[in-house]
Amino acid sequence: MMNEFFTYEFLQNAFFTGIMIGFLAPILGVFIVVRRLALITDALSHVTLTGIAFHLLLAQTFTFMQLMSPLYMGMTFAVAGSLLMEKLRNVYTAFKELAIPIILSIGIGLGVVFISLADGFNNDLFNYLFGSIITVTREDLSVISIVTVVVTGLLILFYKELLFLSFDEEQASVSGIPGKWINILFIIMTALVIASSMRIVGILLVSSLMTLPAASAIQLSKSFKQMFLYSIIIGEFSVITGIISAFYLDISPGGVIVLVALSILLIILGCKKIHVGTSRKKMSYTDNNT
Amino acid sequence: MGEYILEDPIVKVTNVSLKYGNQTILENIDLNIEKGEFLGLVGPNGSGKSTLIKTLLGLITPNQGDIELFNKPLNKFRQWERIGFVSQKANTINTGFPATVYEVVSMGLYSKVGLLRFLNRKHKRKIDETLESVGMLEYKNRNIGELSGGQQQRVFVARALVSEPDILILDEPTVGVDTSSVQQFYQLLTKLNQEKHITLLLVTHDVGVMTSYVSNVACLNKTLHFHGTSKDFQESDLSSLYGHDVQVITHDHEHGGRH
Ligand SMILES: Nc1ncnc2c1ncn2[C@@H]1O[C@H](COP(=O)(O)OP(=O)(O)O)[C@@H](O)[C@H]1O
Ligand SMILES: [Mg+2]
Numbered sequence: 001m002m003n004e005f006f007t008y009e010f011l012q013n014a015f016f017t018g019i020m021i022g023f024l025a026p027i028l029g030v031f032i033v034v035r036r037l038a039l040i041t042d043a044l045s046h047v048t049l050t051g052i053a054f055h056l057l058l059a060q061t062f063t064f065m066q067l068m069s070p071l072y073m074g075m076t077f078a079v080a081g082s083l084l085m086e087k088l089r090n091v092y093t094a095f096k097e098l099a100i101p102i103i104l105s106i107g108i109g110l111g112v113v114f115i116s117l118a119d120g121f122n123n124d125l126f127n128y129l130f131g132s133i134i135t136v137t138r139e140d141l142s143v144i145s146i147v148t149v150v151v152t153g154l155l156i157l158f159y160k161e162l163l164f165l166s167f168d169e170e171q172a173s174v175s176g177i178p179g180k181w182i183n184i185l186f187i188i189m190t191a192l193v194i195a196s197s198m199r200i201v202g203i204l205l206v207s208s209l210m211t212l213p214a215a216s217a218i219q220l221s222k223s224f225k226q227m228f229l230y231s232i233i234i235g236e237f238s239v240i241t242g243i244i245s246a247f248y249l250d251i252s253p254g255g256v257i258v259l260v261a262l263s264i265l266l267i268i269l270g271c272k273k274i275h276v277g278t279s280r281k282k283m284s285y286t287d288n289n290t
Numbered sequence: 291m292g293e294y295i296l297e298d299p300i301v302k303v304t305n306v307s308l309k310y311g312n313q314t315i316l317e318n319i320d321l322n323i324e325k326g327e328f329l330g331l332v333g334p335n336g337s338g339k340s341t342l343i344k345t346l347l348g349l350i351t352p353n354q355g356d357i358e359l360f361n362k363p364l365n366k367f368r369q370w371e372r373i374g375f376v377s378q379k380a381n382t383i384n385t386g387f388p389a390t391v392y393e394v395v396s397m398g399l400y401s402k403v404g405l406l407r408f409l410n411r412k413h414k415r416k417i418d419e420t421l422e423s424v425g426m427l428e429y430k431n432r433n434i435g436e437l438s439g440g441q442q443q444r445v446f447v448a449r450a451l452v453s454e455p456d457i458l459i460l461d462e463p464t465v466g467v468d469t470s471s472v473q474q475f476y477q478l479l480t481k482l483n484q485e486k487h488i489t490l491l492l493v494t495h496d497v498g499v500m501t502s503y504v505s506n507v508a509c510l511n512k513t514l515h516f517h518g519t520s521k522d523f524q525e526s527d528l529s530s531l532y533g534h535d536v537q538v539i540t541h542d543h544e545h546g547g548r549h
Contacts, residue, residue: 034387034388157406158405158406160396160397160400160403160408160409161400161405163389163393163397164397164400166387167387167389167394167397168377168379168397170349170377170379171375171377171397171449172397172400173349174347174348174349174370174373174375174377175370175371175375175397175398175400175401175453176368176370176371176401177400177401178405217388218386218388221388222388222390222431222432222433223388223389223390223392223393223431223433224387224388224389224390224393225393226388227388
């Protein structure tokens with residue numbers, strides 16, 4: 001692969017993007033998993049698809065758009081969807097989880113209509129759904145690099161507030177943490193990372209890359225810091241394995257990435273089962289009204 | 291606590307009423323908490339104790355009435371580090387959360403440290419000191435979920451204490467804690483009140499043990515039925531104060547023999 005790596009630009013783009021995604025998605029996944037928001041990632045990834053479909057539709061009329069990456073429109077839709085979701089969660093305070101199926105329906109409904117209008121049920125769509133290593137452009141790589149730097153910076157700056165809000169939202173707000181704004185910031189970051197991950201993992205599998213490594217890490221971790229470390233290791237391993245097998249076997253990377261992450265989770269759960277005595281009842285915590 | 295009477299109260303609740311739908315949960319509550327007081331707020335389950343606490347912490351907005359914290363109206367109050375709070379949920383939620391005792395206690399400092407800033411060495415020393423004061427320093431690097439209910443409760447108290455608050459509010463802190471730890475826990479609270487002069491508001495539905503530790507008692511059941519010294523409370527006739535409420539009366543008899 002080394003030779004090809006230096007020969008083909010697309011491979012470099014895919015590889016570097018993958019490294020960044022394998023880092024970002026699991027990190028955000030840590031917060032998403034402990035806050036019980038895993039389903040939000042599904043909703044937002046479908047909204048991203050809607051944005052992409054909208055781009056494809058517009059590109060038929062406005063030809064200049066064919067030269068642009070659909071990533072921008074995907075990101076715009078994902079961010080708009082995330083803000084709408086936050087809004088809905090405050091409307092249905094007693095049934096916050098209702099926001100998820102509402103956004104998901106909007107995403108799929110509009111998405112399918114746009115795709116049909118754009119005559120887009122083709123190979124392109126397949127790549128967006130399941131990921132691809134040949135479609136990442138230099139432009140995508142630059143945008144995703146910017147997202148990586150910005151999101152990582154924000155996570156470091158707001159780490160302590162995010163940790164407190166994840167652990168106990170009510171206590172955090174009593175101690176004067178501006179929970180509302182930080183939640184909005186967080187969901188926007190999630191939207192950006194989901195849209196960025198789409199090229200490599202694919203819309204349908206983004207949420208798995210966010211949640212599976214964190215689900216494994218929570219089994220292994222004593223501290224919150226450790227959970228990041230394990231999530232990143234598992235995330236990177238899955239993504240790199242996925243990209244390499246996609247290259248050699250000519251398959252979609254998304255599927256392999258998710259299968260690797262899933263296998264790791266199953267192995268960890270299996271080992272835990274054997275060590276019953278030492279288990280810390282990780283999965284048993286009660287609902288905290290997400 | 292006569293010697294404090296000249297100062298303004300730390301918490302001032304005036305004529306607060308609150309409804310959920312048509313159901314009145316709190317009615318015309320007046321309650322002042324003076325500096326240095328150890329107040330026990332008692333009442334049967336569902337009497338509105340947690341609701342009152344959440345209201346005076348600004349988590350719920352009342353339909354009527356005023357709340358002042360440290361002489362500031364609630365909506366203008368910003369010095370949240372002066373208030374330590376251990377919620378009723380604290381001992382039931384997130385025990386599977388991957389956080390160490392140290393991480394949990396550090397959360398109590400976050401708002402004091404401020405946005406976009408990080409914990410420094412002084413803060414870390416403060417966390418150690420606070421863990422020491424609740425007798426949990428040796429568990430510093432343990433996962434919070436590995437601890438017993440009583441130990442977790444101490445960690446949550448440490449989190450509430452680490453910002454050096456003037457008042458500590460505890461909502462049913464001893465639920466799920468074994469009986470021997472409960473006594474120890476009350477002794478810890480008494481020590482904080484007497485040695486560190488922290489004002490305490492302890493919420494409980496268990497009238498028995500508590501009365502021998504607190505200085506004052508307030509009885510809540512939608513309205514405030516009694517507010518006076520612990521001694522007066524023990525001598526008073528609870529049954530007349532609580533009207534039809536049988537639950538508290540039986541509770542009182544159960545524990546009455548010890549006093
Ligand atoms: N979010 C809510 N919506 C509607 N009713 C509530 C809500 N929270 C509490 N209540 C009701 O308010 C009453 C007082 O509850 P609470 O303050 O938790 O009592 P306590 O803490 O004294 O046990 C109960 O009847 C409870 O059912
Ligand atoms: Mg309660």
